[in-house]
Amino acid sequence: MDKLMIENRLKEILPHDNVKIDEELNKYTYTKIGGKADFLLFPTDYKQVQDAYQFALEVDLPVTILGNGSNVLIRDGGIRGVVINLTKLVDITLENNKVIAKCGAAIIDTSRFALKHSLTGLEFACGIPGSVGGALYMNAGAYGGEVSNVLESAKVLTKQGEIITVSKEELELGYRTSSIDKNGWVALEGTFSLSEGNHDLIKEKMDELTFLRESKQPLEFPSCGSVFKRPPNHFAGKLIQDSGLQGTQIGGAQVSTKHAGFIVNVDKATANDYLSLIHHVQKTVKQNYNVDLETEVRIIGEE
Incomplete structure (x- = not known):
């Protein structure tokens, strides 16, 4: 055709x-x-x-x-x-203490929706820039919380073209991983089971986490967020920082001077710039500390 x-x-x-x-x-x-x-x-x-x-x-x-x-x-x-x-699929609804969010809704907006209804459990997500679908796909987390703590079930499209509801257990949520990728599913919506809480306390926690994010992360430049997964017994950002790599630049891509775990687009970077810098960071950290940094960012497309 x-x-x-x-x-x-x-x-x-x-x-x-x-x-x-x-x-x-x-x-x-x-x-x-x-x-x-x-x-x-x-x-x-x-x-x-x-x-x-x-x-x-x-x-x-x-x-x-x-x-x-x-x-x-x-x-x-x-x-x-x-x-x-999927960014046009953004509806968020409430059923008792359950927040049901479509895959294109921002996980930040989902946490704010929970706040509006004085529901606690999603505070950790108030600074995660991804969509609900992405959050399900990689079991997104921050500040000690993650999707698996509050997710009840998800609606997915299977490779056979069926729309089914799967339990949290069937999603096999691990550190930055789920069975959505393995099974070739498309995440369509998530149901989050939350608890009634105090609106002011929930807001206070979210304000605190938002401040931490804004003060520590290089939000002034385009980036893909945290580039590397946390290696066992280490922090990727600290290993990169201790390797003297902050400020290192290839083309328009730079290891952030504000947070070493981020690579930022400071001057019309290409994907090739980004990937070259990722490989340079991985190689240097391996040489210095014998630690393999695994990418958290999803790398797709043609060379």
């Missing part, structure tokens, strides 16, 4: 304006980096996600799922096939 036929079929599934061809992805990532997508889709309901996904499989097009692009590095060659961007 040629490109025009694929485009026409996708425009039967989604509103025309929500199908973009050869679209630059740097507009949709926190790093402001990324080549073109062959087809970039913005579904507005689960049926559109399901139908677009199934159509892509029928015509042998690879499918890439993109949330708000906060923990991803897209290579300069872009992404072939279909990219499904």
Whole structure:
């Protein structure tokens, strides 16, 4: 099937304006980096996600799922096939003490929704820049909390095109990992089971965590957030700092002078700049401390 036929079929599934061809992805990532997508889709309901996904499989097009692009590095060659961007699926609702958030909602907004209803448990998420879908995908966490502490269940789209509800146990949530990736599922929504709390105390905790984040993280530059997972018995940022790597720059990518665990885009960095700097950091830390730094950021796309 040629490109025009694929485009026409996708425009039967989604509103025309929500199908973009050869679209630059740097507009949709926190790093402001990324080549073109062959087809970039913005579904507005689960049926559109399901139908677009199934159509892509029928015509042998690879499918890439993109949330708000906060923990991803897209290579300069872009992404072939279909990219499904879920950021139009943002509804957050309340059922008793359960907050139900669609995958495109920001996890920060979900924590604020919980605050509004004086529900405690999601305070840790008030500074995580990702979407709910991304938070489920990698069991996002910060400041001693993580998604697995409060998640009850998730709604996912399977590789067979079925929408099913899976329990927290079936998601196999570990440190920055889940079975969503392993099973090839698409996260559609999460149900968070929270407890009634004191509004003022919840707000106080969230304000404190927000201050910590803003004072320690280099939010003034585009970045993918924390680049590396925490190695056993170490902190990635400290190993990088102690290796004298802060301020090290390749092209437009720089190891942040504010927080060594971040690589920031200070001057029109390419993905190649970013990846070269990541490899340089890994190599230096390995030489100095014999510790392997594993990337937390998801690296996708063509060279």
